[in-house]
Amino acid sequence: MAKILAIDDEEDILALIANILRRDRHEVITRSEVTEIRPEAFQGYDLILLDVMMPHVDGFELCRKIRGYVSCPILFLTAKSDEEDVVNGLMHGGDDYIAKPFGVKELSARVNAHLRRETREKSLSRLTVSGVSFDFDLKEVWVGDQPVRLTPNEYKICELLVRRRERVFTREEIHEEIYGIDGEALFTTITEFIRSIRSKFKAYGVSPISTVWGVGYRWDND
Secondary structure: OOEEEEEOOOHHHHHHHHHHHHHOOOEEEEEOOOOOOOHHHHOOOOEEEEEOOOOOOOHHHHHHHHOOOOOOOEEEEEOOOOHHHHHHHHHOOOOEEEEOOOOHHHHHHHHHHHHHHHHOOOOOOEEEEOOEEEEOOOOEEEEOOEEOOOOHHHHHHHHHHHHOOOOOEOHHHHHHHHHOOOOOOOOHHHHHHHHHHHHHHHOOOOOOEEEEOOOEEEEOOO
16 A cells, blocks of 8 residues: 555546545545645655646646655646657656546556556665766765765666666667556657766766667666
8 A cells, every 4th residue: 555645736636536546555645736835745655646737836846846855756647748848847857647538547557557666676785887876775876975866767767777787778668667668758758868867977077878879878887
């Protein structure tokens, strides 16, 4: 059972979400508006469902402001299909999005898939490659003694590449690892994530991700 926060200004949507996820034995807390952003009010949840189009503050802005305080998956609920809007939301710390209208099975499957990925066991170890240090338990990254502030999806990409640095990953393979086989996020978001990751590492004088032209990306072993 997971504790899930759902925020949407449509009461009917909130009722639907609550009914679906409570059938899966999750605890569901619903909110129809956000007038004040207090980070502590969004902590303690295993997953957050966040509507994009809301009064007072839109979902993308809310995600950006709370992402530094919460590590759980954040899934956007959106009727927007514009590529730029979706990429913008995911680059601000969202993990995935579910397009409205959604079906009962779809919502249940997508939420539970993200919860499973969050609880998947990983080895408790550290690794330093190409001047970048990882703590896989704490999900932290450093260059020297300086922490690198990555979004959850940026971290997932880096961990995937560094753990399996003997191979090259296509953009589509990275997308499937991050979002699952049925993930709706656009493939172009992976390109944007790689660009953002490189920019953050460049500030510390390292460039650990290489492009293998015509194939994909890999983590340098130097």
